[in-house]
Amino acid sequence: MREQVGLAGDDLRLGYHGKLVVDGASLQIEAAGVTALVGPNGSGKSTLLRALARLHHPDGGRITFPDGVNALDLSAKEFARKVTLLSQSRPTPNGVSVRDVVGYGRHPHRGRWRADDPDGKRAIDHAMAVTGVTAMAERAVDELSGGELQRVWLATCLAQDTGVLLLDEPTTFLDLRYQIEILDLMRELADSHGVAVGVVLHDLNQAAAVADRIALLDQGRVRATGTPEEVLEAEALTETYGIRIEVGTDPATGFVTTRPIGTHLSRVTTI
Numbered sequence: 001m002r003e004q005v006g007l008a009g010d011d012l013r014l015g016y017h018g019k020l021v022v023d024g025a026s027l028q029i030e031a032a033g034v035t036a037l038v039g040p041n042g043s044g045k046s047t048l049l050r051a052l053a054r055l056h057h058p059d060g061g062r063i064t065f066p067d068g069v070n071a072l073d074l075s076a077k078e079f080a081r082k083v084t085l086l087s088q089s090r091p092t093p094n095g096v097s098v099r100d101v102v103g104y105g106r107h108p109h110r111g112r113w114r115a116d117d118p119d120g121k122r123a124i125d126h127a128m129a130v131t132g133v134t135a136m137a138e139r140a141v142d143e144l145s146g147g148e149l150q151r152v153w154l155a156t157c158l159a160q161d162t163g164v165l166l167l168d169e170p171t172t173f174l175d176l177r178y179q180i181e182i183l184d185l186m187r188e189l190a191d192s193h194g195v196a197v198g199v200v201l202h203d204l205n206q207a208a209a210v211a212d213r214i215a216l217l218d219q220g221r222v223r224a225t226g227t228p229e230e231v232l233e234a235e236a237l238t239e240t241y242g243i244r245i246e247v248g249t250d251p252a253t254g255f256v257t258t259r260p261i262g263t264h265l266s267r268v269t270t271i
């Protein structure tokens with residue numbers, strides 16, 4: 001059984017070309033839980049997630065596992081056995097089959113030969129099954145639709161079989177069925193497999209439904225962290241997003257719901 005790990009960023013300062021875009025952010029991605037990062041465009045969500053995945057070197061602060069190990073001290077392979085990131089865009093390889101792309105996820109578990117990875121086939125088959133891509137296993141990934149490709153990349157992350165799973169807007173491109181299935185899958189991974197899931201979501205109602213904890217980012221700072229009920233609060237959301245947002249409770253599910261109010265349109269709640 002895979003070890004249960006979480007990941008914490010503490011007082012992170014992150015920038016581009018010498019300009020800080022995340023200034024002193026602290027965030028915990030707890031084992032056996034889903035932590036959602038929400039906030040307006042440009043508030044620093046992707047940069048923060050990429051830093052936790054070691055794809056963006058911090059100008060300050062620490063990234064540690066619960067045992068105190070500094071994430072930056074591990075070898076690339078050791079780190080890749082613990083943490084994976086589904087990023088917003090990846091270059092699509094030409095002429096490579098879905099099965100082979102999902103197999104990339106096994107790379108950190110392989111020695112010099114594929115035979116060194118006895119769990120590989122099971123992990124790849126399982127990852128393809130839960131993301132609904134088994135039927136397209138032999139197709140070339142460059143021939144897939146945006147949503148199909150998104151599911152293949154998610155399968156690649158799942159095949160990596162890490163204790164920490166970071167997802168940057170995983171529901172983008174997906175139709176309603178797969179959006180809900182991926183939210184369900186996140187909960188299943190956290191609840192049944194102890195995975196620490198950190199996910200960037202734009203849909204506050206999806207975040208409220210799936211997350212144990214939410215971090216609200218605002219201009220490079222974590223404005224609030226806590227349960228959905230604590231963080232999704234009308235005044236803070238209205239101030240953060242610059243649009244009036246009403247907050248209520250869905251009588252059917254008990255989840256917090258948010259409703260942005262436009263001049264001509266009000267949001268239709270889908271979850």
Ligand SMILES: Nc1ncnc2c1ncn2[C@@H]1O[C@H](COP(=O)(O)OP(=O)(O)OP(=O)(O)O)[C@@H](O)[C@H]1O
Pocket residue numbers: 016021039040041042043044045046047048
């Ligand atoms: N490669 C880059 N070079 C320079 N600045 C960047 C780069 N990537 C992001 N930024 C800037 O860093 C800030 C934070 O960007 P980031 O992508 O982390 O925000 P985000 O909250 O994920 O936004 P979105 O919701 O639009 O995806 C923004 O001001 C953005 O313009």
